[in-house]
Amino acid sequence: MNQDHGNRQVHASDQQNAAQQTPDNHTTKEKMAQLFETLEVLEGFCKEQKEKEWPRRLGVLCSVTKALLQREKGVAKLKEENPRLEHDNHRLKNDNQRLEDENRRLWKLVEVIRDDEIDINFPTLFEEFAYGEALHELEELEEAQLK
DSSP: OHHHHHHHHHHHHHHHHHHHHTGGGOOHHHHHHHHHHHHHHHHHHHHHOTTOHHHHHHHHHHHHHHHHHHHHHHHHHHHHHHHHHHHHHHHHHHHHHHHHHHHHHHHHHHHHHHHHTOOOOHHHHHHHHHHHHHHHHHHHHHHHHHO
16 A cells, blocks of 8 residues: 555656656657747737837837747757768768879879880770680689589
């Protein structure tokens, strides 16, 4: 019975904590959306009150506040995207460095070819390579058949 009473106290305490946390559980985005809706309603009310000066000024203030909220929303979105963009930028820098290194290596090869005045007939070179590959495959087939 004492244990049951203790469980009720814990359960009541959990409910009280949950009740206290619920109003504060809204995220910043939800709060911004609620504020934006409130500003729109207030702005609409102010537009209806044309004969008085204060609603017009309040309406302008609502418009400016809405614009600032939209700007803040854009800034928050950019902050969310920033880590991904930084990662992409780092990867692109690495790719760029690798390509620059490869380009330098190829230009050195071009210079060696020019300096040595080596006459390379590329179609013949590719044909010889293909012929060599074909011979290699034929040798492998013959070895496989002998086994």
